[in-house]
Amino acid sequence: QVQLVQSGAEVKQPGSSVKVSCKTSGDTFSGYGFAWVRQAPGLGLEWMGGIIPIFGAPNYAQKFQGRVTVTADGSTSTAYMELSSLTSEDTAVYYCARVTMVRGVPIFYFDDWGQGTLVIVSS
């Protein structure tokens, strides 16, 4: 089974940025996409954005446009998510997830997840 290992918890000041990493094991980085999903306290899952190779450039939820950047480094099998201009409302657990496509069919799903990274935004 693929393992996605995320970076550790962060405490950030309002107005600053955070960069979360997600390292995969094995040879399953190439050809897969990666998505970033967050869950704020007491709230549901929220897709923030992701990068899927067949679509080229990263895509982002409208809510986070201009504030989030998703990248992937094939040389280290690591995906990254950077969120800027943090406010207390960005306090959440951030997950990376591998995006898999059914072979030959445009059906996508998130089949493996990182353990989550808690980001607390507080002064």
Added chain:
Amino acid sequence: DIQMTQSPSSLSASVGDRVTITCRASQTISTYLNWYQCRPGKAPKLLIYAASSLQSGVPSRFSGSGSGTDFTLTISSLQPEDFATYYCQQSYSTPIFTFGPGTKVDIK
């Protein structure tokens, strides 16, 4: 943008009960619908993809159905480890994804 709704938002059930959760899309999404389980302190887990395909390793008491705008997740006989929150997700507009608001299943 495609909006997803779920009903109920929460339900109480007992071990052994049959549980049904509904998900509705704001426009037709064919069968591009996935279901996830979230338990406190754990990463989400994929249960069902493409509306009715059971993910490898997921118990057969979980099943999904539907197409177009209306979908259902059924747990045939609720087990203690199934008390969790369940989310639907549309992948029709990939690379843009949307989750539903979730349905919390707790112990009666």
